Amino acid sequence: MLIVAPLLAFSNDAGPALFKKGNSLYQKANYKEAAATYQKMVDDGYQSASLYFNLGNAYYKNGDIAPALLYYEKAHRLSPGDEDIRINIQFANSKTTDKIEGAPEFFITKWWTGFILALPANTLAVFSVLLFIGASCLLILYRFSGSVIVKKISFYSAILMLLLGIGTIFISGRQAAYFDAHHDGIIFNSSVNVKNAPSNTAKNGFVLHEGTKVNILDKNASWVKIKLANGNEGWVGAADVREI
Helix, strand or coil, X not given: CCCHHHHHHCCCCCHHHHHHHHHHHHHCCCHHHHHHHHHHHHHCCCCCHHHHHHHHHHHHHCCCHHHHHHHHHHHHHHCXXXXXXXXXXXXXXXXXXXXXXXCCCCHHHHHXXXXXXXXXXXXXXXXXXXXXXHHHHHHHHHHHCCCHHHHHHHHHHHHHHXXXXXXXXXXXHHHHHHHHHCCEEEECCCEEEEECCCCXXXXXXXXXXXXXXXEEEEECCCEEEEECCCCCEEEEEHHHEEEC
């Protein structure tokens, strides 16, 4: 009942129909209408890597680089190991004005980041549940089996599966912590003066352009404090940046 009830509740959901319509419009090269269709789904509360990725593609084909990057990055957060998303982010970044290089990562840090982002959190969650269910079944087999060999194999296999299940939960937690520590945003105005303080009268520190990715350090109703990959910091208007 718990499984079937949600399926019946969403049987008349308009989401799949809209997604199919957006795909059809995209295939016909109606990129503006496709983007509007996908955007309606996002505005209605739908979230998925494929939806964000398709929306980013539609914006990119329409020449809207900033929103394309925004939704590519959103897709990357939901499916961090997806190679197509990573490549499209690189393509879109090549169209931006600002080319900001960060400090090179230590190889162990880079390897660890790649490891924890290899699989989406949802996939890790499914793996952990399946591993715990499998371990539970093996422990039941261990309890009721009359064979010594079967008892030994089932017991040690159950322990291994429990450890793997705990490992997937740990990796999922590290992935969540990684994204929680990276509050990024995309500059949405063609040219933005970055201020040294959250005030219109403050001095200009440097200029950023549409599509540049920034790290969000702090924000209030009117201003957002940002940091670039090269370490430069400053304040921009809240309307100038969209959080990923």
